[in-house]
Amino acid sequence: MKTAAIFGASGYTGAETVRLLLGHPEIEIGALSANRRADEAYGDVFANFSGQSLPTTQKIEDIDLTGIDVVFSCLPHSTGQAAIATALDHVDTVIDVSADFRLSDPAEFEAVYGAPHSQPALLEDRVYGLTEFARSDLLGARLVACPGCFPTCSLLALLPGVEASAFTDSLIIIDAKTGVTGAGRKATLGLHFSEVSDGAHAYGIGNHRHAPEMEQELRLFGHTSAISFTPHLVPMNRGMIATCYVELTEDWSVERVRQLYAERYSADPFVTIMPDGEVPQTRHVRGSNEARIGIFADRVPGRAIIVSVIDNLTKGSSGQAVQNYNLTQGWTETLGLGATGLFP
Structure with a gap:
């Protein structure tokens, strides 16, 4: 023990x-x-x-x-x-x-x-612990920096395509939404029930601190342009959704991208690529360490829309932390993380 x-x-x-x-x-x-x-x-x-x-x-x-x-x-x-x-x-x-x-x-x-x-x-010597892209570095690591919840949700949606040069190096747009627990437990006026319920709003527009973190990791896989990232606060306790807009390079189709993602994540126990036409929903991963990703064709030819959902407190934070520690010890990465999402 x-x-x-x-x-x-x-x-x-x-x-x-x-x-x-x-x-x-x-x-x-x-x-x-x-x-x-x-x-x-x-x-x-x-x-x-x-x-x-x-x-x-x-x-x-x-x-x-x-x-x-x-x-x-x-x-x-x-x-x-x-x-x-x-x-x-x-x-x-x-x-x-x-x-x-x-x-x-x-x-x-x-x-x-x-x-x-x-x-x-x-x-x-620290390891950036986006688990699915850090396994070779985690064994024996002494200091692991777990990614932010927005970067986890977004990078899982983007990195396989960037890694395979399936996306152009033009602007990537990430429209993301999080539950209120992402702001922490400290009492703040803007997080009171009457301030948050029955509405949604964007924040950190144009300068959110997670954008440089995502750009840092995207650069490692070959994407050099700046991204456009806007987070939103929505009236739910847990959950996160990132809708990412990308432009496909020549010879890449949405169907080929979906196949690429299915193959890239085939051995990953906590990433699910949704069947064609099935939309991932935050309510289905609540309380679990699972990420679900759906890939869709835009109405504009040559563009794709990638939707990723996680529980911000589990896969986006503490669950990924436990998953990373399991791997630093050479254990099976699913230890302690087998809970199914809570629904309804």
Whole structure:
């Protein structure tokens, strides 16, 4: 058995990590940090865990990492760099769910997040953990940066086509929508029920922080142009959908692209390519680690529309984190992740 500590266990991704690890056959939870909720029973922080045998929450600096094998860091963006560096002096592996180690270039991190990166040396050996494209790098990795939920949903929809030069290097458009949990648990006026329900709105228009992350990964597979990415907040708790618009290169058809994707993901347990004409829906992956992708012809010849759905808290965050840790250990990547989506 491996023993895990979860930093930031009072947030939504922390709670999702706890939920998944409670069902993992090879991991036990040894410590939970929740600075503002320190010294509380975890069932008081999240009532759905009442009755579970879990450690009392602590401040990060009070956690004894002796005997801890892995830290799942679910801290807010730009707050966990020092804690992760300290943890790496004591544990074998850190799986970071935040944005702190996603960008390879510390100068780009500062430009996007507005503060210098305090641990730039750690960026040299970290693995960017989009699992389906990182397996060869994950075994034995000590620091894994899990992609953002929007990049996970969008890159799974785009990378096979970019990798095969099926799309032109012109503009890629990503129209994406997320549930409210993507904004975290902190009380904010714009996330009150009456502010969010019965409507939807775009945000981060033209400058969302996930665009540079997606462009970084697309460049590695040969796409050099900037993308156009607009996220939207919709009134649901969980779920994410990315609708991607691409232009096909000569000799590529939508049918050939669909076949390419089916072959590329044929051995991936958590990616499903939908049959022709079947539209993926967020409600069908809720609570699961599955991504579903549908590929459609646009009414304009030579263009394709790719629709990808995930649960933002599971495949888009904590589920992918567990999947990545499984692979760092050489385990079957599906361990602890076999739950079917919750419907209705």
